[in-house]
Amino acid sequence: MEKILxxxxxxxxxxxxxxILEDEYEITVTQSAEDGFRxxxxxxxxxxLLDVVMPGMDGFTLLNKLQxxxxxxxxxxxxxxxxxxxxxxxxxxxxxxxxxxxKPFNPLVVKARVHTHIKLYQYRRxxxxxxxxxQLTGIANRRWYEHYSVTKWKEAARLQxxxxxxxxxxxHFKVYNDTFGHPAGDKVITAIAKTAASHLQRNTDFFARYGxxxxxxxxxxxxxxxxxGHLKKIRRAVEDLRIPHEASxxxxxTVSMGGVTVVPPAESSYAFYLKxxxxxxxxxxxxxxxxxxxxxxxxxxxxxxxxxx
Numbered sequence: 176m177e178k179i180l181x182x183x184x185x186x187x188x189x190x191x192x193x194x195i196l197e198d199e200y201e202i203t204v205t206q207s208a209e210d211g212f213r214x215x216x217x218x219x220x221x222x223x224l225l226d227v228v229m230p231g232m233d234g235f236t237l238l239n240k241l242q243x244x245x246x247x248x249x250x251x252x253x254x255x256x257x258x259x260x261x262x263x264x265x266x267x268x269x270x271x272x273x274x275x276x277x278k279p280f281n282p283l284v285v286k287a288r289v290h291t292h293i294k295l296y297q298y299r300r301x302x303x304x305x306x307x308x309x310q311l312t313g314i315a316n317r318r319w320y321e322h323y324s325v326t327k328w329k330e331a332a333r334l335q336x337x338x339x340x341x342x343x344x345x346x347h348f349k350v351y352n353d354t355f356g357h358p359a360g361d362k363v364i365t366a367i368a369k370t371a372a373s374h375l376q377r378n379t380d381f382f383a384r385y386g387x388x389x390x391x392x393x394x395x396x397x398x399x400x401x402x403x404g405h406l407k408k409i410r411r412a413v414e415d416l417r418i419p420h421e422a423s424x425x426x427x428x429t430v431s432m433g434g435v436t437v438v439p440p441a442e443s444s445y446a447f448y449l450k451x452x453x454x455x456x457x458x459x460x461x462x463x464x465x466x467x468x469x470x471x472x473x474x475x476x477x478x479x480x481x482x483x484x
Contacts, residue, residue, distance in 0.1 A: 177222070179220065180214055184206045184207065184230060189204045192255070212237060216244060221293055224289075225252050225272075227267070239270050242270065251295070252273060253289070315381065330395070340449055341452060342390075345364070350420075392434075399470075414428075424464065424465060434456075435452045
């Protein structure tokens, strides 16, 4: 069921809108622009119904803030107003509103306009998903990852829960490509993506192809020791594919992994911790490859000491 957020300081007005729509949609109501911004940033809404005239921050100001945020800028906003003059209508449309509904409400008009913009949003999301999928492996691509990482970093910061960032790539992959050819290399990339994705299927997991033979994973809510253990299983599962690779120490295709778990501090950036994850990956390679090296919540390095022959 698609979610609709109603932002309206009038309880009566909000109740009327909810009654018109609640049979077909999941409705959340808030009575201030500030709370509306917080909910829009933290919940996956398909449409926002926004009152223009509110105390404090008005609807136009909130609409402008929503358009500036990467998390909310694609969510359609219908303005609810008694200001039916052309100047205010133009202002709302220029700021990014998709439509207007004027008071008093006509239930049939409300339902029709909401239905239209929900459908348009669904079509757009489907097209975006197709453009954000890696064609070779079928997993998320770099573009999808960059959008997702911003969203989840802000969510972890707001909820003050751990977020884990993992970078990994295929060991000695250039040698493999040079030896067996690019079609064989593509099959290896696909096999590893499928194997890793099968272990990263929780609602809190995200997995993407970062580029070439590199991958990135994000997980929310788990402490570093659990994530570290989970990724070691993925590393072993890749080795257990038993894809021959003479240049590898184990004689099979393997991956090296590095990452970090952190509860986002105030004024911190995702990019800073992504660099830490990349440094851990570099350390994993420097220490012999086919291993996981991790930085825990206190930035202490965790090493995978035991390696199978």
